[in-house]
Each structure stands twice: as structure tokens, then as C-alpha cells.
Amino acid sequence: MTVQEIGTPRRRVEDARLVTGRTRWTDNMQPPGTLYVAFLRSPMAHARINSVNVSAAKSRPNVVAVLTGADFADEQGSLPCAWPVTEDMKHPAHPPMAVDEVRYVGEPVACVVARDRYAAADALEAIDVDYEPLPAVVDMEEALKEGSPLVHEDLGTNKCYTWVFENGDLDAAMRDAPVVIERRYVQQRLIPTAMEPRAVLCVPEGDDFTVYSATQIPHILRLMLATVTGIPEHRLRVVAPDVGGGFGSKLQVYGEEVLCLLLARRLGRPVKWTESRSEGNMAVHHGRDQIQRLRLAADRDGRIRGLKVDLLADMGAYLMLVTPGIPLLGAFMFNGIYKMDAYSFTCTGVFTTKTPTDAYRGAGRPEATFAIERLMDELAAELGLDPIEVRRRNWIRHEEFPYETVAGLTYDSGHYEAATDKALQLFEYDKLRAEQADRRERRDPVQLGIGVSTYTEMCGLAPSRVLGSLSYGAGGWEHASVRVLPSGKVEVVTGSSAHGQGHETAWAQIAADRLGVPFEDVKVLHGDTAVSPKGMDTYGSRSLAVGGVALYGACDKVIDKARKVAAHLLEADENDLEFSGGRFHVKGVAEQGRTLQEVAAAAFAAHDLPEGLEPSLDAEVTYDPDNFSFPHGTHLCAAEVDTETGMVRLRTYVAVDDVGKVVNPLIVEGQVHGGLAQGIAQALYEEAVYDAEGNLTTTTMADYLVPSAADLPEFTTDRTETPATSNPLGVKGVGEAGTIASTPAVVNAIVDALRPYGVRDVPMPCTPERVWRALQGDGAPEGGPQPGAAGGLGSVQGGDAQ
């Protein structure tokens, strides 16, 4: 008998190799004759390259080749940007290796190919580059001013594009609005920091090349490498072996990947490059980096009238794979879970002399969610309402789904009331509010704050027609095939490419559940373009909601075909057959049946098949979703803030998420935990810092604070389950939800703790110094902070909020 697999907390099959060290990381591979590459990178934010002298480096022992941008100029092409968001978007050329000019610290200018890593690194020091410094462009607002130095002189501007979305009469909404909240929030620049540094190994085999890369996107990478290098696509195989995390940073076509491929072609030998963390911090694309100007109009009762969003988004020095589109993923999310009459969104992309930005966990939606959830708390404070109450007055009620939002999306399902009620109960909200009041009363130096975040997000990227309407360069479908082998064992091939998400387990559960075969009889194959012929890879919480649904469909197709064979073998009408527990039987005659395994053997032998039916039991499906999926939830954070030191300690964190039907609750919980850690890290710890000359000062893990176990609290997680109605599995994405929800929950908690001191914002990351400075008033009257100095929860603030 088979058990129900969907919904079971299966332990992961991936773990066996990962806990024993029998792994297949790209850097583990060392085919005979492998040469090692090291890159010389620009130490300047912006400079003209007058000359590069490599002769001393070339004469070093064990050095095979030393090459500069000029050497690659004829073959390296330009790195792709697949998302030209507007027709007049400025799109500068992006050579994988700089030729005449460097535009960010860390841009490759030369490379050494040597017998081992040490020889390659040594020879870098012997390369002499003559740079002529040019002015750095580090501040987006300055960059847009008349007379600013330009990142790309030939473009004549630092403005990349302006993209606008408007719906409803915003002027009417703003006019005479009793309450207007205006804020400027900064989404600091982040470094994604997957634990496995990037690595690439290119192996030439005649005219063919196999590229092993620590990538999230083997299929997209193959197409893009073919486009950039001119090597025909069918001569390229891309393998993503075990990949140690991505979080968006490996959703990219990197210059190093192109250059290693070109080196393998040039030298006819396997070529490998593995980055050091220090170069990775400079050269892996960064995330976030927005300045948000926000204006929210509401009625006295707290009902939102309209929202105006004006963004500046830092592109960095060049446009990478989806750089310009990332902020637009937020365009549809600034309204959150709330109803409003009017909405306008304007985003201006800006070039600076910094590392290019691109997708980082959440990609556009965390920024939007932060803005609206911070504004909701500010609105509550303005009106003297509880932050939960002000949200209740505005959110879409569960009976109103499907609901077309002011941003033009149709939310298929949701139950914000249920998730919030559950979270409030787990959190013991009233008890913590009472403690907060007590601490305020006592003027306790350690104040308690409660942060609320009721989020939704759009994921499961994406309906191809929607991507087309946004000028994205590809579709959003996913592919799956299911093969029942002659012995009855099952192979599942997915185009989704896991790098920690547990596909090998969850996909096997789906197939075992649908086909009624033992879990152990299913093997999941992925991450190799020679094995998995079609795919759109893994990002945007799309694996289950798109790839999993494709698999579900392929299983059904296998069962349909098997039914025909079984009916033939049983000499019965297929409509008279029932399929359960992996076996077909004639309705009402349980003993008269054939197992799926028996059918597979018959379909393999093909001695006696129904007329016109092809041998072998397999099927494939390419699934294009009709809609995004919209997970949602309520996160509550209690933070203790020491008003004397500025230190923040998270005391309680409750996350109730609704990700629809769950295939493996263990994996879902793990995704939420990890997401929370990254969202909290943005709120409290992480920031990529540049100095005025454009030098990145957080190049190591000693400077860029990825939190450790000691820096994070114990989370309380739970779920409500409102199935998605847009796919037959009822599933929604979960990979980014925790990150999207948690950042505003934490900052709201800190501000809530300090509101009696007149604090209404602390810029991220909320380090002790920044919290302390906010307490000093940042220009507020002298005399130090006093509780009650500027009102608090329950009192209406005057002044510049209007």
C-alpha cells in the first residue's frame, strides 16, 4: 500500500551526500590538465585604462597565459540584459572584461591562466595597469543633477530609464485628504552572500563544451553563453552540479563564465575559476539599493485613499540579466494587501560607479512591502489606532477574492483575517502591549516595541503573457517529464534547478503521490541541459508553483496513457477502470487489475498495445501558469531596545504564513526560517558600504555582517492554508516570503519602542549607533530623549507629517 506523500514531512534524500561530504560542488571537480584562472580587478571606481603590461606576469613559472580586455575584444561580446523595460532605456555595452574603461571596483581587467591557484594568484601581482582616474558617481540623487560626472560618457546621462504605472485618480485621492503621510525610506544595498562562492569549470571536447557552473539557471545560461560567444547552443552543455545557495546571486550570466568558456576554447584545455569571498563581495551582483519617496493619503477613519510611489533604483555601472526589471517587480506590490482608489508608481533607474545590482531574495517585493508596511504603522500612529486595526480597516476581506488590485493584479485567494488571528494568539499580543505600557510608564531604559507586517507577494514567476507585456525577454513556463522505466521505477526530469530547495525530495513526493508508487522508487533529475532538455530554472519562488505543477500534469498524462494500456490488457473499457494505490482495476472487481509497474513493462515490451499507442510509459508537460501565486501572512516581532546603548534584541518573532497547499511541511518551515534570517539581517546587520571615492569597504565577511546563530532569535512559525485557486495543486511559492515579510516587522518594532521618544524612523541597518543617533533626535531639540516628548502610540503627531 502506498501512503499519501503530499503533505508529509519527508526527510530529504539530498542530505545523504551533503552530511557526509560526498558532494559535487563545481570547485571539487578537477579533470586532468585543468588550468586555473585568476582575475585582476579594478581597484578604482572609475578610470580610463591607458595600458596593461602583462609581460612580467607571462614570464612567471607555471603561467600558461595572461590576457587583457584587448585580447578578448573581438570575441567577448557584451553581457546580456534580458529586460529592456522601456523602449528608450539606456543600455550601455558591458564587455565581460573591461577594455578601455573601468566603472566599478572589482571589474575584471586582466586574467592569468596557470597550473595551479597559487601560481595564478602570484602572477596577478606582476601585471601593471596604468589607470587614469575619472570621477566616481556614488550618490543616485547627485547623479541625476545637471553637470554630474557621467558613468557612461556616450549616453549623455546617468538616467537609465523612467517607468510609470498609474491607476485611478490620484489627484482626487490626495486632494483635501485629512491625513497625508509622506516619507523617504532607503533600501540599503545588500550582498547576497550564498555560502558557496561562484565557481565555473569549462571542459572542451572537440567542438563541444561542457560548462559546470555554480548557477541557478543552467538553461538560461546555455542560451545566453551561445548568444554572447557565438558558440552554437547545441554545442554547449551546461551543468549546475550541487550548488551552494543562490538567493538570486546565481540568477546571472557572469563575465567570468563567458571568459572561462572563451579561455577553454582558446587553450583547448579544461579551465577552472573559483572566486574568493573578497572578490565575490565586489563582483557578485548586489541587491536592493533604492531611495523611496512615498505619499499616502487616508481618511480620518484610517481608510486609505491613494498611494504615490517615486523610486530611484541604483542599477550600478551596467545592466545585467534582469537589473532594470527588479524594481518593477515591486511596482505591483506597494499596495500590499490593501484596498485603495488610486495608485501611482514611478521608477527611475540610475547608473552609478558601483557593482551592478540585480535579483536578491524577494527582488523588488521586499522593498515594496517594507514601504507599505512601514507606512501602515505610521498611519496607525498618526491616527492613534492600533496597527492591527488600521490594517483590518483596509485589507481585502476573505470573501472578496478573487480581487483585482489597484496595481492591476488579480489576487486569486487569501485569508488575511485567519492568519492575523492566529499570529496574534501565538504572539500573546495583548500581554505584550500591556508589558510595553508598563515599561513606558516606568521609563524603563529598555523599551519594548511591537512590529507588525501583514504581507502578500507575487511569486511563481510567471505567466508568459504578463512577462511579455513587461518587455521581459523570455517566458515563464516550466517543463517536467516522467518516465516509468521497464522495471517500474520512475525517473522525473525537471527544468527547475535546485540549489538547496529540496526538489529531489519534494518532486519525488509529488510523483509518488500521484502515481501511487513508493517514494523510494522515484529519482529526480535536474540541473544539466543534457539530462533536462527544457527549463526556465529556479528563482522568484517558482519551482513548486510552476515546475511542481508541470510535474503534476505530467503524472496525470502518464496515468492517462497507462489507463489505455491497462484497459487493453484487462479487455475492459477504460471508463470502467479505477486507479488507486498505483493500480488499475475494473470498478467493483478489485481483484481484476494491473499495477502501474505491470503496465510499464507491457508498454516497454510493446507486444500487445492498443492500436496507435506509442510504446513506453512516459509523458511530458510544459506548463505556463495563468497567474502568479500570492502567499501571504502575518508576522509579529517584539524587540527590546536599550535606549542607553541603542542595542536591539529580538525577543519574540511569530510568523504565520499561508503558502497554500504544502507538499513537504519540513521544507516549507526551513524556507521560512532562512527567509526570516535574511530579512532580519537587512533590518539589523547588513549593508554594502561605499566611500565617497566609490570604494567598497565591506569586501569581507568581517565587514559585511551576515548574522550567526548567536545574532538571531528562535522563531515561532505556523501556517494557515488557503489553497491557491490558480493551479491544480493549490500551491503558492514560499522561498521569498520570510524575507519579504520580516524586514518591516523588525523596523516597525524598533520604531514602536522608540515612538514615545519622538523617533519615527531608524535607517537600515538599525545598528546600535543608528538607533542611538535616532534617539538623540537627529536635529531635534537639545536635552536628550525624553519619553512622551513627541507623543506616542495613541497620540496624534503634529508637524511635518502633513
Add this chain to the structure above:
Amino acid sequence: MTRVRVEVDGVTYEDDVEPRLLLVHYLRDRLGKVGTPIGCDTTNCGACTVLLDGVSVKSCSVLAVQADGRQVTTVEGLGIDGTLHPLQRAFHEEHALQCGFCTPGMIMAALDLLRENAAPSDEEIREGLEGNLCRCTGYQNIVRAVRRAAREMRTPAQEREVTS
């Protein structure tokens, strides 16, 4: 070149190495012991943690020559005859890994932590693993796994001490 003699996971190796060769590169590139990965270059992440004579070290900050005449244990040396070590089993059971890149180092650091403290509190586990970074799990299940393994690994005498 310097001659070294190092025992790694029960096998003795003899090699001529450059004095500057890092232990982790010796393990990975020379011995093919690729179970120990490298996550950074400033000893912050702990992915490369191994035991040197039973004590945890970050093998990116130890030279191969410093391991001369000593015993190295990597994650590949845990568990006997295909059985998982209690820590490996606990990481699996508690879903304490996702991408798994930090896992070898995390397990080796936890092993050293439990050697010093057979019954750590959650807070002691978090502090004890402060030198090992994970980007996937948020650490919660790692803490659970170490707690679980600790329970299983305690000797009867240690168990009496904990419960008394």
C-alpha cells in the same frame, strides 16, 4: 618544499608541500578530500572547519606544514562502515541543512562544542557555533539538531550529571 606526514581520516599521507600551502587546499587539491569546502578567505564563515588532533580549526587558517605529524578529521571521516555519526543523522532528521555548503564545517564545529560541553543549552549552542555561518536555515534547525545529537552522544555518566 617541505616534507609533511599527516594522518587524514585514518590514512597517513606523505607529501612535499610549499610552506605556504593552506591545509584546506592540501586536503582538497592534493588529497582529493573535497568534502571540506571553502566559503571565505578571512576565517569568518567556518565552512572549512576540521578537527586537528581532535580540536576544531578552520583549515583555511592553518598551513599544511602545521599539520605535520598530526591527525586531521574531516566530515568524510565521521561515521563508520556507512553508518552516519549521530550529528550527521541529527542534521538530516531535523532538516538542519538546505544547500548543505556550510554543513561539513557546522558538523565539525558542533562535534568540538559537544566535546567541551556534553549538554549545552540552546544559547550555548548558538554561541558555540558563532564562528560558522549558514545562509539557508536561519540556524533554528541546526540548534535542534545539535541538541538532539548531544542527547544521543552523552555517556550514561554524563546523562546522570545532566538529569541530576
